[in-house]
Each structure stands twice: as C-alpha cells, then as structure tokens.
Amino acid sequence: MMAPGAAPALKHLAQNGAAEAIHVENLHKKFGELHVLKGVSLSARDGEVIAIIGGSGSGKSTLLRCINCLENPTSGIIRVNGEEIKLKADSHGHTVPADRKQIERIRSKLGMVFQNFNLWSHMTLIENVIEVPVHVLGVKREVAIAEAEKLLTRVGLAEKRDVYPAYLSGGQQQRAAIARALAINPRVMLFDEPTSALDPELVGEVLKVIGDLAREGRTMVLVTHEMKFAREVATHVVYLYNGLVEEEGPPEQIFGAPKSERLKQFIRNIG
Amino acid sequence: MVGLLHTIEIAIGATCLGLLIGIGGAYGKLYGGPVVRDLLAVYTTVVRAVPELVLILLLYYAGTDLINQVLAALGYQRIDISGLAAGIAVLGFVQGAYSTEVIRGAILAIPQGQIEAARAYGMSPGLLLRRITLPAMLPFAIPGLANLWLIATKDTALLAVVGFYELTLATRQAAGVTKAYLTFYLAAGAIYLLVTLISNLIIGRIEARARRGMPSLKEAR
Numbered sequence: 306m307m308a309p310g311a312a313p314a315l316k317h318l319a320q321n322g323a324a325e326a327i328h329v330e331n332l333h334k335k336f337g338e339l340h341v342l343k344g345v346s347l348s349a350r351d352g353e354v355i356a357i358i359g360g361s362g363s364g365k366s367t368l369l370r371c372i373n374c375l376e377n378p379t380s381g382i383i384r385v386n387g388e389e390i391k392l393k394a395d396s397h398g399h400t401v402p403a404d405r406k407q408i409e410r411i412r413s414k415l416g417m418v419f420q421n422f423n424l425w426s427h428m429t430l431i432e433n434v435i436e437v438p439v440h441v442l443g444v445k446r447e448v449a450i451a452e453a454e455k456l457l458t459r460v461g462l463a464e465k466r467d468v469y470p471a472y473l474s475g476g477q478q479q480r481a482a483i484a485r486a487l488a489i490n491p492r493v494m495l496f497d498e499p500t501s502a503l504d505p506e507l508v509g510e511v512l513k514v515i516g517d518l519a520r521e522g523r524t525m526v527l528v529t530h531e532m533k534f535a536r537e538v539a540t541h542v543v544y545l546y547n548g549l550v551e552e553e554g555p556p557e558q559i560f561g562a563p564k565s566e567r568l569k570q571f572i573r574n575i576g
Numbered sequence: 577m578v579g580l581l582h583t584i585e586i587a588i589g590a591t592c593l594g595l596l597i598g599i600g601g602a603y604g605k606l607y608g609g610p611v612v613r614d615l616l617a618v619y620t621t622v623v624r625a626v627p628e629l630v631l632i633l634l635l636y637y638a639g640t641d642l643i644n645q646v647l648a649a650l651g652y653q654r655i656d657i658s659g660l661a662a663g664i665a666v667l668g669f670v671q672g673a674y675s676t677e678v679i680r681g682a683i684l685a686i687p688q689g690q691i692e693a694a695r696a697y698g699m700s701p702g703l704l705l706r707r708i709t710l711p712a713m714l715p716f717a718i719p720g721l722a723n724l725w726l727i728a729t730k731d732t733a734l735l736a737v738v739g740f741y742e743l744t745l746a747t748r749q750a751a752g753v754t755k756a757y758l759t760f761y762l763a764a765g766a767i768y769l770l771v772t773l774i775s776n777l778i779i780g781r782i783e784a785r786a787r788r789g790m791p792s793l794k795e796a797r
Contacts, residue, residue, distance in 0.1 A: 373696055375692060375695065375696055405700075408698075409698040409699070409700055410698065411698075412695070412696055412697060412698035413697060413698030415696070417693070417696040417697070419689060419692070419693060419696075421687075421689050422689075423687070423689035423690055423692060423693035424690075424693075425690050425693070425694075425708060425712065426687070426690065426712065426789040426790065427711045427712055427714075427715075427786075427788065427789045428789065429789075436697075436707065437697040437698070437699075440699070440703055440707055441697060441698050441699055441703065469788065469789035469790075470789065471789055471790055471791050472791060489697065
C-alpha cells in the first residue's frame, strides 16, 4: 500500500525514464526531542534539477544534509546511485552509518556547495579545487591541475588561481566552491542555500553559474530561497512544511497554481 | 658545548614527543569516548598540577625502576636507560599535557565548516587530520606551542638534578672547578638567550607560513 502522499512523487517518476541518482524514502530525523523530518520522500533522476523550498525550520537543509550523511537520519531509506546507505544503531541508540568506507565512497560522488562556502583557508583556490581529486580520488596532480584551471576559468576565476579564499568576495568564494564541487565530477550537485550568505549584488553572479550548470543537464538538488531562480531552473519543486512534503510538482504548477493554502501564503510572503 | 648540544637534543626530542602526545590527546579529548576523555583529563590535570621538578624525579627514578622490574619479571637483564632517552621521555610526557590543551584549543578555533566540507567530500579521518585539521589549526596553535618550546629548552636544566649532563650542569661543574661563577653563569644565561633568539626567528618563519591564507591584522586596522 502506498501512502496517499506518495502519489505525486510516482507521477513525477513516470515522466522520466532516466536512472535514479538519488532516492529518499520515508526519511525521519530527530534532534533529541525535536522531530525535524517526519517522513520525507524525494527522488532525483539524471538531468533533473530538484528545488527544495520552504520556510525557516521546515527541515529543507536537514533533508539535504541527510543525503550525504552529514546528518545521520533517524530512520528511512537513502539510495545514491542505486546504492542504499547502510545504517546501524550505535550504543546510544543513535543511527549511524554502518560502513564508513561506503559513506566516503558515496560522498565523493556528491558535490556539496555550502551556504558559507567552507573553502579551506590554508589553500589557494587551485589547491582547494585539486584537493579532493588528488587526495581522495587519486587523480594525478598534473591532470587535476589542468582540469581545475578549466573549472576556474569556467566560473570566471582563472586569474585568482593562486589567491587564498580570505582575500576574495563572498561571490568569488562561492563560485570557487562550485568549481571545487565540479572537480570531483559529481553524479549529483547538492546546493545548501548557496546564495543566502551573500550580499544582494553578489547573488546574481553565483546564480548565473548554477543556472548554466542546470541548463547543461547536470543533476542537482538545490535548497534555496530564490523563488524566481527556482522557477527558472528547476524541473521539479518540493515544498516542505514542518518536516513534511506539503506539495510538489513542476515549477509552473507550484508557483503558478499552488493547491495548498500554506504554499499559497508562502509564495505570497516571499514573492 | 656538549652540554648545549644535550640541552638542544632533549628540548627537540621532548617537544616532538610532546606534540605527538598533544595531537593524540587533543583528538581524544574532542572526539574520544567517555573513558578516553576521563583518562586524558586525569593526565592533563595531574601533570599540570605537580611541579615539573617533582615529576622529573618521580618519573626518572620510579620510571627506570619500573622498567627494570618489568624486564626482570620477564626474565631479561636489567638495562641502563640512557639519560638522553629518559630526559626526552620525561619532559615529553610533561610537554604532552600542555600541548594537548594548546592543540585542543586550536582545533576548536578552526571554522567547523571547513572540517564539514572535508567530510562531505569523502575524506577519511586520517586524511582529514593530515590535510585539513592539522594545517588549519596550526596558525592558532603556534603561539602556544612556541611558548612550550621555549619552556622545554629551559626545563632541560631541571634534568641536572638527576645528573644528566646538560648546559646547566656543565656550567656548575666548570664554575665549581674554576671558581669563576659569574663568568660561567653569565655565559650560560647568554647561551639560553641565544637559543631563544634563534628560536624566535625560526618560529616567526613557521608562523608566517602557517598563516599564509590569513590577511594580516595590520591591513584590517
């Protein structure tokens, strides 16, 4: 038996024959007494851009962070690349990854971009970009450098390759962080509110880079407050409310003809 | 000169040993289970509470005795532990307690997002320590660790009480024989000062390198 809430998700899956890159099923996450996610399901097929929207405290960042186990889900199923993340209970009754190697392997296929950039401050931009390819994926240094130069050029930072992150603007740091994520040739890009920490005039340059990635068919899961942007680039929008998927669908439907009263109000308040 | 050489050997050895203990201790205190954390708390508290002279006497005499008893019990011959090895072990053990706290503070000062990013990209704990945590904590740890190094160079003088031939004991013997106390002790003082000055130069270089990604405070003023 399918829960009634699963019906829209199934319809959405049927539209697309591509392989499923991320599959989340009935995910629960509790922080102590606080029940942040109350059974969320999500699916991203190759080439899809999933935008997760919702108010503060709706659990959208937690959902994203559960996908690569930066937060350990309390219960539920997460499959990345068709591989289910093995979880077990530790001695305190918390759910933790059962196989560290598996988590590391899965993480190295997911390019995460953080709200606060989180570039490594003791490395120049080029060092930041080649760090994971060279030390985690075992790419030859020269090959990684050539690739990193291309990526930095692509995000418009070629001339900043030997500069340390602290000397750059937030927009430049975030673009470098996107280059770092692209360098691992990720199966899926995960964006956790990538423009929320930026000055308004710097948001555009970062959204342009993300938009270009979306248009070239990269699979992405994007937590964002930029509704206009979500409407432009997303193939599927998920509205979270209070730890549950309140409504989901193609952007035209979510933004053009929302059914849920809460979503209508949310869009009115934000827009 | 042999005295000075011994002093520097011990200080370097003790600092290196102290750093290793400190890194392990800081990691244990931050990420270890309750038992590990409690044991480390006892270690850092006791070592930092007891005067170093007492610790040196205790560890040197009791420590060598203990090792020999263990060896005897296992049917081996008693060994003479070299003063150098004993000195490094004892001072390193003391330094380790202080470095544990210095390094723990430095690791806490790293913006946690940088460690999270490393985890998010699939770094194993060992790689994360080597590539991210250690280099990122270094700028915060160097002032404290530099203090510890300078203290180590002078703590070597305490080893004179267990008869280890280092700078202070050499000075005392030379001064006793020649009766030129002022000359020899002033000379010894000057040598300690010289060691400190040279250390400052080297530490300055290391610190500039460790802080390479950080804008200087002067520019921010």
